[in-house]
Amino acid sequence: MKSKSTENLTIKYNELTAYQFIELWETVWGARPSPEQTELAMKNTLFRISVFDGGKIVGMARMLGDLGLDYFIKDVVVRPEYQKMGIGRLLIDELLNFVRKNGVSGTNIFVELCAEPGKIPFYEKFGFDYDESQRLKLMCKAD
Template sequence: MKIERKMPTPEQFEAIYRSVGWDAPGLEQIRVALNHSLQGFMIFDDGKPIGMARLLGDYAMAYLIKDVAVLPEYQHRGAGTLLMQEMLKYIKEQLPVGWAVGVELTSSPQGEAFYRKFGFQICPNDVDGHGMFMMLAVE
């Protein structure tokens, strides 16, 4: 497996996104989202895209990890770990010595143990309350 710091194409994004059972938005909405992301990450097996993730943020105080997905036939083989390690490495490379930033993500209940291995904490905890989410649609 090989990891690259690159954004998936909208078609690659849609295929990997759907492969894990998520309902993907249309290709134009995906294209806009990818164009406004800080950095993309792709993982390949013999040139075949098998996983992806993207990073949003402000390069100073906050980062948001989004759309971490690996094709089902490649799950539990280290691809997700490589993606997470590369994203966290990328974030550290952006920061001057002495800075600290918040890194956030939303996990499915099944993924919580995976993300805890990287230091993520489940909310609420002693410092943070529950995270919140809203899907806003334009009618």
């Protein structure tokens, strides 16, 4: 698949739908999130980017945050047969451009993410560095 070109790919801003999100999610992580939760997540995401080859979604990423102090990168996914072509780099570049354009001018802004151990070298390419914090998780059941 390395012969595929990124030239004909289409980039879309803030158009990623719950349906597209779930479709791409399943290509890498299996068990799908619920459509209702995903609809809300799309609606309340600061910035969504999606990449298409024709009608097929091949990449996505989103930025959560408050536009002031905190930005958090989530759900960076490239369809397996389209990986190692530069789409992941395109996604992260777009997310960081969003911070530069929307952050309070002249301030330093923390951009955070949680990476699987095998993906840390990918993020290090953009200057991300890990610290001593550990991710704590709790599955909380809604009433």
